Structures are given as structure tokens and as C-alpha cells.
Amino acid sequence: MKQSNKKRKNRYFHYQKEILNTIFEPASFIGSNYRYIFVNNAFNNFYGKETNETIGETVEKIWGAENFEKKLKPGMEKCLAGQPVFLQYEGKIPNGEVKVLEMNFYPHRKPSGKIDGVISTANDITERVRAEQALKKSEAQLQELNATKDKLFSIIGHDLKGPLNNILGFSELIENGFDKYSCDEIRKYNKIIYQLSTSVSDLLENLLTWSRAQRQKLTVSPQNLAIHFIVEKCFGLLGQNALQKEIRFKNNISPETIIYADEEMMTIVMRNLISNAIKFAYRGGTISVSAKNSDEMVVVGVKDTGVGIQKEKIPCLFHPDENHSNLGTEGEKGTGLGLIICKDFVEKNEGEIWVESEPGNGTVFYFSLPAKSNS
The missing domain is CATH 3.30.450.20 (PAS domain)
Structure with a gap:
């Protein structure tokens, strides 16, 4: 059995x-x-x-x-x-x-x-899953491109046209009433024209840079850079803007602090962050730039003594499909495009960007970059 x-x-x-x-x-x-x-x-x-x-x-x-x-x-x-x-x-x-x-x-x-x-x-099911992932990535890229296109049209149609019309209007006032306006009145109108022209110039510079980046025409060429001198260069470029608002610059970065990044891209990032800080700082305030080493990265901070940012608006700052542009402390206009470029360029250089802020207590924009390369 x-x-x-x-x-x-x-x-x-x-x-x-x-x-x-x-x-x-x-x-x-x-x-x-x-x-x-x-x-x-x-x-x-x-x-x-x-x-x-x-x-x-x-x-x-x-x-x-x-x-x-x-x-x-x-x-x-x-x-x-x-x-x-x-x-x-x-x-x-x-x-x-x-x-x-x-x-x-x-x-x-x-x-x-x-x-x-x-x-x-x-x-x-490897091929099927990879195909689905590629499709999702393609859809996300398409949505981002559409947001980019909409943002570009918005800037050209509104943010660029408006300041140019104002420049033409104030120029016409001076041209037609040169003899009847006092020196103080002409100086007042000229100051407005200067501010608008600066805004348009910055905007065009960002538009051209952004356009090149979107068309993949920019190549990243990292090298060892002393970030102290990039900050000094940007302070010089934006000195007149700061002088208009009696803002002081402080470069707290040691000349020995070295980053490994693309020089042109980092100059654009720093210029945009300092320009943004000037716009939102109060008259007579201070903009300070500092850096510290963290593991194998250098963390740079651009701090202003300005209006700050509401907590709910912070997640939207670096997205092209969000309308988050606000007027500066003296009515300066912006598009938010500069921060989008900053995020793009920092990430292209293997870094991250973030912000800490509190309404009424100023803002600090931080970004990390690889430290000095020994290769």
C-alpha cells in the first residue's frame, strides 16, 4: 500500500x-x-x-x-x-x-x-515598462515646452510691450515739453526712462539666454572658479541699480572658495539673483553673499533685507507655468524668468537651488555647486 x-x-x-x-x-x-x-x-x-x-x-x-x-x-x-x-x-x-x-x-x-x-x-515586461516610462517622460517634457511657450508669449506680449510703451510715452513728454519742464521734472522722467530701459535690457538678456538654453545651444564647460570674483563682477555690473536705491553690497566669500562650474552660467545665475535681491530690498538695505563648504559641495547664499516671500508662493518660484511675478519695493517689474534660468543653469552644473524666506524679514536664495575639482 x-x-x-x-x-x-x-x-x-x-x-x-x-x-x-x-x-x-x-x-x-x-x-x-x-x-x-x-x-x-x-x-x-x-x-x-x-x-x-x-x-x-x-x-x-x-x-x-x-x-x-x-x-x-x-x-x-x-x-x-x-x-x-x-x-x-x-x-x-x-x-x-x-x-x-x-x-x-x-x-x-x-x-x-x-x-x-x-x-x-x-x-x-521590461520593454513595456520602459516604453511607458519613456512616454510619461515625453509627455512631461511636452507639457514643460508648452508652458515655456506660453510664458514666452506672455513676456513678449505684455511684460516687454508695456515698458517699451512707457519709455516711448515719457520720451515723448520730454521731447514735446522740453522747454516748459523744469530740470527736476526732466530728471524725474529721465529716471523713470532709465529704470524702464534697465528692466527691458535685463529682460531681453534673459530672453536670449533662455531661448538658447531651450534650443540646447548652450554647452556646459565646468572649470575651477573663485566664486568671490564672480560676485565682485556682478556687483560691478549692478552697482548703478543698487545706487538708485541706496543699497549696500557685501561680499563675504573668501577668494579661496573654489567651485567647479561653467563660468558664463554662474555669472548669469549670480547676476539674476543679485538683481532680484535689489528689486525686493528696501531702500537703504543690504545685499550680502556668502558661501560655505558642505561635504563635496559649496553652498552659496544671496541674502537681502527686503519684503520676503509668502510661504505658499515659494513652491511656484521656479516653474514657468506659474505666474508669480510681483512688483519690487519701489514698483520695479519682473517676470520671474530670471529664477527659472537660475534653476536650469544650477541643475546643469550638478547643483540644486532653493529659497528660505519670511514676509517682512527678507529672503535668502541658496544654491549648491560641486567644490574644486582636483582632476
């Missing part, structure tokens, strides 16, 4: 093995002790194994300890408790390749009904 039962069990198991060998998916029978009892031909072909390399070995050894503990064992435990499990596995497979698999675990039952292992099958 015992021999007869043993023969039936062997025939039953042989029948199951024959079925698993007929399917094209990698399939295996794993015992309750997580050791391989059987693998089909597709398993060997897909995972680059020979039968004798796998049979008797644990799933942990074949797949690696971390993959087993975190990705496979939890599902197998549920399966051994009687629940079929369907999961998506992403990572290294036994032959060392990185794949995305649909894995199915089915409880294996003895003729008596007792669960003694797991039947595992897998389906390679």
Missing part, C-alpha cells in the same frame, strides 16, 4: 513537471523551506542557469539576499499561507541583468490538500 501511494505521488509530481515544461514562461517549484525543487527549461534559458546549479539551492542564494528578503519572501510567505500572489519585480535577475518582471506565486498542494510549496512563474 505504501509503495502504491509513493508511486502515485511520483506520477503526480512527474505529471506536474511535464506541464511546467510545456509553458514558455520561466517556471519553478519552490519548497516550503524556500529551496528549488524543480525548474523548467524556460527558467534555465531566461535566467542563464543549468538545472543542477539551481535544484536544492535556496531562493536567497539564486536571487541575492536583499532581493529575496525585500521583494520575494513576503509574497512567498502569503502564498504558503494559501493566497495566490501577483507582484511586479524590478531589479537584478539571477544572470545579472536588470529586468522588470510580472511574477506569480501559486500555492502548491499535495493530493491531501496540504500546501508544501510555491509554483512560481514570471513574465518579462
Whole structure:
């Protein structure tokens, strides 16, 4: 009787093995002790194994300890408790390749009904998942391009046209009433024209830079740079703007502080951040620039004594599809384009940019860049 039962069990198991060998998916029978009892031909072909390399070995050894503990064992435990499990596995497979698999675990039952292992099958969905990810990335890029286009049209249609019309209007006032206006009145109108012209000039410079960046015409050429001297250069370029509001500059960066970045891009970033600080600083205030080393990065901070930024507006500052431009402390206009360029250029140089601010207590724009390269 015992021999007869043993023969039936062997025939039953042989029948199951024959079925698993007929399917094209990698399939295996794993015992309750997580050791391989059987693998089909597709398993060997897909995972680059020979039968004798796998049979008797644990799933942990074949797949690696971390993959087993975190990705496979939890599902197998549920399966051994009687629940079929369907999961998506992403990572290294036994032959060392990185794949995305649909894995199915089915409880294996003895003729008596007792669960003694797991039947595992897998389906390679790597190409499908990669295609879906590429499509999502493409859709995100398209949305960003559309936002960029809308932002560009908005700037050209409103933010550029408005100041130019005002320049023409005040110029016409001076031209037609030169003899009847006092020197103080002409100086007043001329100051307005100067401020508007500066705003238009900055805007055009940013538009051209941004346009080149969007068309991938800018290449990153990093080198070791003393950030102190880039700050001094930008202070010189923007000195007249600061003088108009009686704002003082402070360069607290040591000449020995070295960053590894593209010089032109970092000059544009620094000029935009300092220009932005001037716009939102109160008359008679201070703009200070500092830097400190953090791990293998240099963190630069541009601080103003100005109006600050409301907390809910901070997440929108670096997005082209958000309208977050505000008037400066003396009515200066802006588009927010400068901050978008700053984010783009900092990230192109392997850094990050962020802001800390509190309404009424000023703002600090921080950005990180790689420290000096020794190569």
C-alpha cells in the first residue's frame, strides 16, 4: 500500500513537471523551506542557469539576499499561507541583468490538500515598462515646452510691450515739453526712462539666454572658479541699480572658495539673483553673499533685507507655468524668468537651488555647486 501511494505521488509530481515544461514562461517549484525543487527549461534559458546549479539551492542564494528578503519572501510567505500572489519585480535577475518582471506565486498542494510549496512563474515586461516610462517622460517634457511657450508669449506680449510703451510715452513728454519742464521734472522722467530701459535690457538678456538654453545651444564647460570674483563682477555690473536705491553690497566669500562650474552660467545665475535681491530690498538695505563648504559641495547664499516671500508662493518660484511675478519695493517689474534660468543653469552644473524666506524679514536664495575639482 505504501509503495502504491509513493508511486502515485511520483506520477503526480512527474505529471506536474511535464506541464511546467510545456509553458514558455520561466517556471519553478519552490519548497516550503524556500529551496528549488524543480525548474523548467524556460527558467534555465531566461535566467542563464543549468538545472543542477539551481535544484536544492535556496531562493536567497539564486536571487541575492536583499532581493529575496525585500521583494520575494513576503509574497512567498502569503502564498504558503494559501493566497495566490501577483507582484511586479524590478531589479537584478539571477544572470545579472536588470529586468522588470510580472511574477506569480501559486500555492502548491499535495493530493491531501496540504500546501508544501510555491509554483512560481514570471513574465518579462521590461520593454513595456520602459516604453511607458519613456512616454510619461515625453509627455512631461511636452507639457514643460508648452508652458515655456506660453510664458514666452506672455513676456513678449505684455511684460516687454508695456515698458517699451512707457519709455516711448515719457520720451515723448520730454521731447514735446522740453522747454516748459523744469530740470527736476526732466530728471524725474529721465529716471523713470532709465529704470524702464534697465528692466527691458535685463529682460531681453534673459530672453536670449533662455531661448538658447531651450534650443540646447548652450554647452556646459565646468572649470575651477573663485566664486568671490564672480560676485565682485556682478556687483560691478549692478552697482548703478543698487545706487538708485541706496543699497549696500557685501561680499563675504573668501577668494579661496573654489567651485567647479561653467563660468558664463554662474555669472548669469549670480547676476539674476543679485538683481532680484535689489528689486525686493528696501531702500537703504543690504545685499550680502556668502558661501560655505558642505561635504563635496559649496553652498552659496544671496541674502537681502527686503519684503520676503509668502510661504505658499515659494513652491511656484521656479516653474514657468506659474505666474508669480510681483512688483519690487519701489514698483520695479519682473517676470520671474530670471529664477527659472537660475534653476536650469544650477541643475546643469550638478547643483540644486532653493529659497528660505519670511514676509517682512527678507529672503535668502541658496544654491549648491560641486567644490574644486582636483582632476
